[in-house]
Amino acid sequence: MNTKASDTALVLIPARMASTRLPEKPLADINGLPMIVQVARRAREADVGRVVVAVDDQRVFDTVAAAGFEVVMTRGDHQSGSDRIFEAVQAVDPQGRAQFIINVQGDLPTIEPEVVRASLRPLENPQVDIATLTVEISDAHEKTSPHVVKIVGSPVSETRLKALYFTRATAPYGEGPLYHHIGLYTYRRMALEKFVSLKPSVLEMREKLEQLRALEAGMRIDAEIVHSIPLGVDTPADLEKARTIMAARHR
Known part of the structure; x- marks a missing residue:
């Protein structure tokens, strides 16, 4: 990208209370800080553009605003984070200044700023519609776990894959590395508009993986290979892990 990313990128952090x-x-x-504020801090530290939190609850809105971050209220009936961020984009940037929309999930409090920055790199190729992240799997259990989404991709460089498929199965078959998909996406604005206009696809519903909708529609997704998996906080046990990680960093 010839233009400085921070001039054209918008980081959106969707946050839902219904867990x-x-x-x-x-x-x-x-x-000492709410998880959504920790995520917003990591996004700001990445220094890639304007950071906005998209919420569906007044308490979260007030908490984020009190912490000094920009926040927008969105509807509570969205079926996906992509729909929520598209509503937020329309609300906070109706002029269309932001050309790259980075979707950082609101449950990634330990994400490293460099990982956020890495999500922009595949869009240096104008043929790429959506960028995401991946890491090589080293744990044998993860290779067969349906809870670990794998990306089947064709290498386009030493640090990047062109996504051919996403699956919960162990794939591809045979000798070679397997890659764990990290669900952080950066969209070209027009690609996000197209994506949210599409109906759920057959493979998306079968695998329960939203990104397959884009591939089935002929959109191109490239994944940057990174070296760490951000901890997604979904359970009380995950929350304790996040507290331990953040405490260690603070020390």
Whole structure:
């Protein structure tokens, strides 16, 4: 990208209160700060563009605003984070200044700023519609776990794959590395507009993986290979891990 990313990128952090495994997840305390504020801090440290949190609850709105971050209220009936960020984009940037939309999930409090920055790199290729991240799997259990989404991709460089498929199965078959997909996406603005206009696809519904909708529609997704997996906080046990990680960093 010839233009400085921070001039054209918008980081959006969707936050939902409706979590059954970890009630009121965005407000969970992590080392003295609500989780959603920790995520916003990591996004700001990445220094790639304007940071906005998209929420569906007044308490979260007030918490984020009190911490000094920009926040926008969105509808509570969205079926996906992509729909929520598209509503947020329209609300906070109606002039269309932001050409790259980075979707950082609101439950990644330990994400490293460099990982956020890495998500922009595949869009240096104008043929790429959506960029995401991946890491080589080293744990044998993860290779067969349906909870670990794998990316089947064709290498386009030493640090990048062109996505051919995403699956919960162990794939591809045979000798060679397997890659764990990290669900952080950076969209070209027009690609996000196209994506949210599409109906759920057959493979998306079968695998329960939203990104397959884009591939089935002929959109190109490239994945930058990184070296760490950000901890997604979904359970009380995950929350304790995040607290431990953040405490260690603070020390």
